[in-house]
Amino acid sequence: MDQHIKPVELAKAYRLLNHGPTVLVSASHGGVENVMSAAWSCALDFAPPKVTVVLDKATATRPLVEQSGYFVLQVPNMAQLQLTYDVGHTSAVDTPDKLAKAGVQLFKVEGYDVPLVVGSSAWLICKVLPEPRNEQVYDLFIGEVVAAYADDRVFQNGHWAFENADPQWRSLHYIAGGNFYAIGEAVVAKT
Amino acid sequence: MDQHIKPVELAKAYRLLNHGPTVLVSASHGGVENVMSAAWSCALDFAPPKVTVVLDKATATRPLVEQSGYFVLQVPNMAQLQLTYDVGHTSAVDTPDKLAKAGVQLFKVEGYDVPLVVGSSAWLICKVLPEPRNEQVYDLFIGEVVAAYADDRVFQNGHWAFENADPQWRSLHYIAGGNFYAIGEAVVAKT
Numbered sequence: 055m056d057q058h059i060k061p062v063e064l065a066k067a068y069r070l071l072n073h074g075p076t077v078l079v080s081a082s083h084g085g086v087e088n089v090m091s092a093a094w095s096c097a098l099d100f101a102p103p104k105v106t107v108v109l110d111k112a113t114a115t116r117p118l119v120e121q122s123g124y125f126v127l128q129v130p131n132m133a134q135l136q137l138t139y140d141v142g143h144t145s146a147v148d149t150p151d152k153l154a155k156a157g158v159q160l161f162k163v164e165g166y167d168v169p170l171v172v173g174s175s176a177w178l179i180c181k182v183l184p185e186p187r188n189e190q191v192y193d194l195f196i197g198e199v200v201a202a203y204a205d206d207r208v209f210q211n212g213h214w215a216f217e218n219a220d221p222q223w224r225s226l227h228y229i230a231g232g233n234f235y236a237i238g239e240a241v242v243a244k245t
Numbered sequence: 246m247d248q249h250i251k252p253v254e255l256a257k258a259y260r261l262l263n264h265g266p267t268v269l270v271s272a273s274h275g276g277v278e279n280v281m282s283a284a285w286s287c288a289l290d291f292a293p294p295k296v297t298v299v300l301d302k303a304t305a306t307r308p309l310v311e312q313s314g315y316f317v318l319q320v321p322n323m324a325q326l327q328l329t330y331d332v333g334h335t336s337a338v339d340t341p342d343k344l345a346k347a348g349v350q351l352f353k354v355e356g357y358d359v360p361l362v363v364g365s366s367a368w369l370i371c372k373v374l375p376e377p378r379n380e381q382v383y384d385l386f387i388g389e390v391v392a393a394y395a396d397d398r399v400f401q402n403g404h405w406a407f408e409n410a411d412p413q414w415r416s417l418h419y420i421a422g423g424n425f426y427a428i429g430e431a432v433v434a435k436t
Contacts, residue, residue, distance in 0.1 A: 073418035074265015139434030227264035238429025243330030
């Protein structure tokens with residue numbers, strides 16, 4: 055594993071998603087791996103940390119999540135802008151070599167048989183908490199975060215450091231039609 | 246209603262939340278109005294547009310949502326930085342004049358008996374789709390967006406215009422401890 059990838063304590067895992075980034079969702083089952091992007095993912099609880107993500111029934115990633123009971127949310131960055139768009143707008147259903155075409159490389163961490171996307175800023179390994187009605191009616195999946203990691207060049211001591219890192223590390227926030235915003239300046243309220 | 250506040254067609258309402266801003270949640274019932282901030286709110290569907298929001302059982306806003314069946318999500322901006330922090334860190338439970346202290350002013354739009362926060366960038370009026378299990382187990386509420394509005398100084402023709410608007414219009418993305426990020430530069434992927 056890259057020396058810059060450090061575990062994030064579970065009590066602070068929500069901070070990886072709290073600012074609302076577009077995420078990459080990865081999963082594998084039976085030797086098949088896939089990755090898609092999702093703007094509709096959100097923190098749901100602090101401890102144990104939980105998350106939500108919307109996975110359309112047409113996606114090829116969803117059955118991998120359903121069959122394995124696990125998914126990974128990763129926070130992509132400016133260096134992954136085109137990759138993030140591409141894995142959200144091609145499907146392995148009709149483009150079997152989707153991951154290779156998008157330049158996605160995968161790695162694993164010890165203890166978990168799930169694929170992580172190389173070059174992301176953060177990773178949350180999630181175990182599905184089955185909620186059949188949400189999944190069927192709303193395409194909404196709930197996961198408990200069982201392990202979290204971040205690159206220490208952009209997340210340090212439990213805090214994002216976008217303002218001190220290279221701009222290539224900025225998180226991506228999708229709107230529509232290929233248009234994203236990168237996260238911007240740090241601003242502080244009086245506490 | 247301020248001349249700059251324009252209706253947003255429901256098919257594009259998801260774009261108001263798609264980039265993951267921290268929101269203000271407002272509701273009223275029986276003459277009581279309240280506003281809280283929430284980082285955990287997310288788009289859930291395109292058409293009809295639906296949203297999720299996490300409302301802790303300890304909040305004073307939650308019973309207003311439960312009793313009225315409606316809530317409003319508003320997208321606050323840099324000019325509302327301190328207001329956004331303050332309404333998220335004081336409760337009407339122990340600070341009855343919370344809204345006045347935070348400088349919150351409310352207005353209404355024709356056809357809906359719900360309070361909207363003056364000076365926000367966008368407003369989504371939502372009707373609760375009751376899901377008792379989600380609400381009890383996860384504090385997760387689902388709403389259908391029945392009307393949406395945005396200020397035309399920052400949202401134009403169905404698109405955010407952060408890059409062309411005054412920086413005071415930038416959306417806020419909360420992390421923790423009073424620390425937010427403002428949304429940043431527009432970046433475009435090849436489609």
